[in-house]
Amino acid sequence: MTAAPPALDEGRTLSPGAAPRDPRARRRRRRRETLPLYLAISPFYLLFAIFGLFPILFSIVLSFTDWDGMGDISFVGLAQYQFLVTDERFWNAVGNTFIIWFLSTVPMLFLAMVIAFLLHQNIRFTPFYRVAFFLPNVTSMVAMAIVFGSVFSDTFGLVNSALTALGLDAVPWLSSPWGIKVTIAAMVIWRFTGYNAIIYLAGLQSIPTDLYDAARVDGASLMQVFFRITVPLMRPIILFTVITSTIGGLSLFTEPQVLLGNGGGAGEAGMTIVLYQYNQAFTQFDFGYGSAIAWALFLIAAVFAVINWRLVSGRGDGPARRPRAPKEARR
């Protein structure tokens, strides 16, 4: 982008017959023109360097030390990582994170797709529904946790009142390992379904309508249209939401923290990786171990990034690998 204006400039100032400027002056002038641009973007980079990059790099250092946050920092080598690989609480947190991620992502994306598909039909008040479905995403998490805590309360909650009214057994939502996970997953679903539905809706609107018209002429049912046309054409967008949901799922923190506190609930059934990291660093003041957990999470996230990347690039490479270009070259 920055290359274009200097080129234009060059053309304007070079009058016929003028000797070519010496390259140093040209470089100088280009610098003078690009400098304001760099200055304009510099605040972000400066702030990022101080508040983003430095803490990240410092946490690498901290993960090899023992530090309580105010006294001397003592180097302990790989001790934190050795502790980590044998720490049952950490692996419990890893397991919880994946279970909650799975419990929330699959129903959430399916629901979002259905909602988007319905919103895409010619129904009245579409803008109203769009806002209504997006609203949970911008609702205060703390308020939400109080509501969910009351709704899923074991003895006095709405859900259990409804279950017992229907003649079913009450479920100990907030004190059993699965109940806790389902409740957190429900919070995630409630909060992010609308967000994903809006993204899907944008994707749906980019699918040409003649495809639907053709399907309708051929007598396809609504279900057939959905599964044979909508879903296949939406694949890149679905992939995008899967990736963002994976990122969100791996860094799940707010929902369990506001619902269950820093301890992760009964039996630590709601302890996620990031909550465990926060717990160790900011309630136990074990910053070395907290940093080690953060970098373990980084490794786990990196594995998922590779899987995602393979998924995406695998599809992208498909057509390019066809031996078409060589054929053309031969001609």
Add this chain to the structure above:
Amino acid sequence: MSPLSTVRPRRLPPSGPPGPRPSRRALLAGAAGLLPLAASGCGSPETISSDPSELVMWYWNRSASPELLDVAAGGIPGTDMHVRADVIGTSFDTKLRTSLAGKAYIPDITYINSNNALYFTNEDLFLDLGELGADAVKGDFYEWKWDLGTTPTGRFCFFPLDIGPTGFFYRQDVFEEAGLPSSPDEVSAAITTWQDWIALGTELKSAAEAFMVNDAQNIYEGVLNSSPERYFDAEDTALYLQDGSAVREAWDVTVAAIEAGLTARIPRDRGTDQNAAWSSGRTAGNIGAAWWTQVLAESAPDTEGAWRLASQPVRAGNNGGSFAALPHTCKDPEAALEFLMWINSPENQALAYEDVQLFPSTPDSFTDLSYSGTFFGDQDPLDFFSTAAETVPTSFISTWETMISGTFTFEITNVETSGKDPERAWEDALSQAERVLTKRGVEA
């Protein structure tokens, strides 16, 4: 403020004369951009206020009487210094640690919660108030509270603020209906040991289908908080590993109570459920500190008049209660200590109780105080807790305790909520505690 800001170059690109080379200009511009950051980073002062007669104090909401702070803002009586009190919101400990680690913007006076043992390993960051003459007022305070402010090396770094003597809160109406002893004297007489307490709870359970407490952790901590012995002694001996330790005793009492079905199995992270249980009478009791009175009155206002206080089995314990400390960078330690002695004098603690319900750590405060509420019917909680405070034993809370106590409460909760075998839970707590201590470099 910083001298650096005066050399900030005025010539900012690109309007300058053509003379200087752009590279230098870029350098200058970059430096100009960095200046405010440099000024705030490298040249930052150790203390917060540059006013030599101003002491900055950090506290949190309702940990000091606003009325008294107003007086100190005009001047600490007997000195020419004044106090600027800043309310520090959440993550108090993290913020204090950050300022101490960064050696910048450290308050001159800081309040510290009952987790003051966390700071023992870095006690050199705080001044020894004994050296400054704090012993002159030692006789005014409950001895056990004063001792909690003393580090294992014998330095008195943490000045007593309020205390949290404990008792057994119970619903008189529920006890009465169940045909159990119901007046405070009767209940106190019926529960002089924990075994008696469990027996009474068993009767309550069968007669009224009500629980004694909401969670097992409440019993475990209630027992331990009333014990002179805790996890470690001041020489770092791991007392909890010895046969017949106080920790093991608290554990056994709690397991017996769980097995008798005395707990409602509502862990404390579920405050809504806990409050509902107390309001409805499903849970008819709680082992709580003096400050819990306000918590209860606010969360279960409909139960006013139904609650009474009975003496805890064996003896009263202490739960909570804050301290004040002077960081080593304090501008004027003498005046700061003068402030602490003034704001914590028996008269002023009585005033603070009336103002923000801080329970006084000086016995003499109670001569000035009277209670007029009806939350406990005709029972006077001030009288109850000030009597309880007399029996709180002297104990020692170790830094290492703060690192491992969570594993014990975690495992006792497992026994309670998921039916884990108590002996296995105990072994798991011990091995997890050992792992944590080894990692933190402590030999147990």
